[in-house]
Amino acid sequence: MSAPPIRRVLVAVDASEPSGAAAEMAAEVAALLEVALAGLFVEDLKLLELAGRPLVRRYDPLSAASLSLERPVLERTLRAQAERARRQLAAAAGRAGAAWSFRSVRGAVEREILAAARPGDLVVVGRVGWARGSGAGLGRTVHALLHDSPEALLVLPPKPVPIGAVTVLCEEVEGSLALALAAALVAGRRWPLRVLLPSGPPTPAAAEERVTRELRARGLEAEVRQLPRAALSRELARSGGAHGLLVLRRDAIATPGELHALLEGCAGPVLLIA
Template sequence: MTDAPTTQADPGTSTGRVLVLLDGSRMSYAALRAAAEIAASTGAEVLGVFVEELNQLRSAGYGFAREVGASSGISRPFDPAGVEQRMQRLADQARRALAGAVAPHGGRHSLSVARGHVIDEVLALAGPGDLLVLGRVGWSSAPGARLGSTAKGLVYRSPGKVLLWCEKHSLPQGRVVVFLNDHVDANSRAIQAAAEVSRRSHRPVTFLVGADSSVLSKDLKGVARDLGVQESELRVRSLPSTDPVTVAGILRQERAVQLVLSRDCTLLQEPNAERLLVALNLPVTVTP
């Protein structure tokens, strides 16, 4: 079901929505705050998505199922009625949090509550013009750390942009960094997304281009100007390697506050790409 928006939609607005996945975690609420600010700057509606995970409900139906308290470590029966009540409580919390995050901006919002598998339910709602915001841990030094299966599935399958959000201290002179390669259409979408972030955050932009790329610096500057990025705020750097260690070093040099890249880019094809996305302590926007 979907709650009714608290304000009327502007019939003249064609901006896509900002979707945010709410699961009761601290990071999902951090993502909600970011989603509300983005929507306020674009006039978009915020659609909160809360999914009652079907597999969890099914597991609770087995008599032998047990759950272990995260803080207490105590094992107890996995009761279906208790799971239902917990999900209802989390949905109510999500509804209140959504209203509270949007209220200071006076924007439009609604909450979709669905029962099923998270990826399927989110994809059923998301459109090509929508931005999907997901909360994630900003830094992980744990061996073998990987992008969660839900985030990974949505990054690679969402029809629109996906923002993997993490809370971080913004650098006063930080830059929006966009990774490019020889896929013209993918580059165009990534550049447009970077220009939107730049205008919203008032940050300069750095284009990272592969050393053997046929993309020309003058062409990039022309495209950036067309999208409203001033040439004085634009830097083009050659990337000697897509090795994640090299990329991470350049991002530090550029004082990156956000990374923008296409899911078709060569960086995401690297064996350690997922670990790089997990380890980077900055938001990452992935375009189709």
């Protein structure tokens, strides 16, 4: 089990409260993996293009009037929002002890995140987008990243909570990035670790013993279980219903529909490995 080849944690931020919680978790993950944290603020080009149109209005809380939304006003608002997001990220990185950088760009949110992602990045996004709060289903950004995905994608619930425990699905014992990442995260916090192994070929019968031995060599203890493949989906859903972190390869789930259902049903974050 080699060290995980993650070189940076990239998180999109927008200065909202859920975005602040995401920045905190991204900073903690960056610190645990001993990599840099990069924040990205995207000025939504579609929103800017709407400014100045007669039917697009803004509410003035002082006069209670409905006013036209002029582009210069919106641009000033977005610059102020970007500065709040930068301070939000800096504070989170400072608390976690992570090196950080911040960049503001203009464009389509999904496209800019994909453009900013480098090889070796772990990308952090909200399941429904920070502004939508606790809505159901998967947001547009997650759909785009699942389709054209980075190497590692951390999908956070609408209201991110502390990790507390880690469950990892390990389909191959040799060179498992999912297991290496889970071990690296747990080593820094001593969270409880559960390792799920599919029983039967191609997973060898001795896999449980080997995983236990490799983890102990790193000073880690874990609950290691081998389950029939038919039972793994149920166990993953049960684990995701708790508030711990779930780590698995993206192709470990048979169909996109099943993966979407798993993400929608998880109370905690899910780390998907390409």
